[in-house]
Amino acid sequence: MMDHAHDLGAVHEATDRLLNEAGKWDNAALAEPSRLPGWSRGHVLAHLSRNADALGNVLRGRPMYASSETRDADIETGSARPLAEQLADFEASAGRFAAVADEPADWSRTVTLRNGVTDSASRVPFRRLIELEIHHVDLDTGYELEDLPxxxxxxxxxxxxxxxxxxxxxxxxxxxxxxxxxxxxxxxxxxxxxxxxxxxxxxxxxxxxxxxxxxxxxxxxxxxxxxxx
Incomplete structure (x- = not known):
């Protein structure tokens, strides 16, 4: 059984870990390639920020993204921002997700993600944790799969x-x-x-x-x- 409260705590820890790492960069480091084909580290951070908002939408019963095209365009546009803007957006979007998750809710309800995929609301925090941990590795800054909890x-x-x-x-x-x-x-x-x-x-x-x-x-x-x- 999913323990959403436990997973939200893990999300907070993973968010802080990634913020601490990215806070050591400069704009040049942000523009360097990630391990994901065609994506810079800036693309990965922009994706993580928009994913936080998207999963907040899911918890509120809204479409995860307006469209696949909008999702992709937001990541591409956001990827080129200076580091300070990226970090501020990442932290703010993480805060918005946490605020939605703190609202009274039925965590046993079924929610809808991308492409019609459904899941229990209680698994959404773990899905966010997956994004944070796996993409932290994708950033190629020394945090490896062996370092994951x-x-x-x-x-x-x-x-x-x-x-x-x-x-x-x-x-x-x-x-x-x-x-x-x-x-x-x-x-x-x-x-x-x-x-x-x-x-x-x-x-x-x-x-x-x-x-x-x-x-x-x-x-x-x-x-x-x-x-x-």
Missing amino acids: AEFTEREIAFLTERFSGHPDVPATTVTAEDGRTWTTGGGSDGPAVSVRGTAAGLLGWLAGRRDGSALTVTGGALPALPPL
Whole structure:
């Protein structure tokens, strides 16, 4: 069961971590490439600011974004702002999300995200946490998948294996961390059952599309190619 209050606390901590890191930059560092193809660090920060507002919209029962085109344009326009503007926007949008989350609400209700995806409102704070933690790694400033909180890594692996469960292009796959924790995913294709084993960070990197999986041990077939997130 989701504990939205616990996750909101983790969101606050992840926000502070990222703000402390970005506060060390200058405008030149902001303009440097991130690990996401075609995106600078400025693009990543602009996306995170707009995502905070978008998830606030979700909690209030509004469309997440006015449109995909508006979302993309806002990120592109926002990416070129000076560092001081980016940080102020990031902090202000985080505050707006926190304020919405503090409003009395039924956290068991169903909410609608992008592309008609629905979920429990109680999972929205964790979705924000995913954005903050994974994109902090994407900024390429020394914060790596291995540095993520262990609880987050385990929960994100569970979230992603659940997401790919039954996917028609993913064979039945057992995912096992070095400490023995096991998850299952796929099962929607006719391919042979596959076993994938590795460090928790390595498994998360593969599942989240941040690593190619070459460091993982695969038996029963080839490493499954996962759909884009």
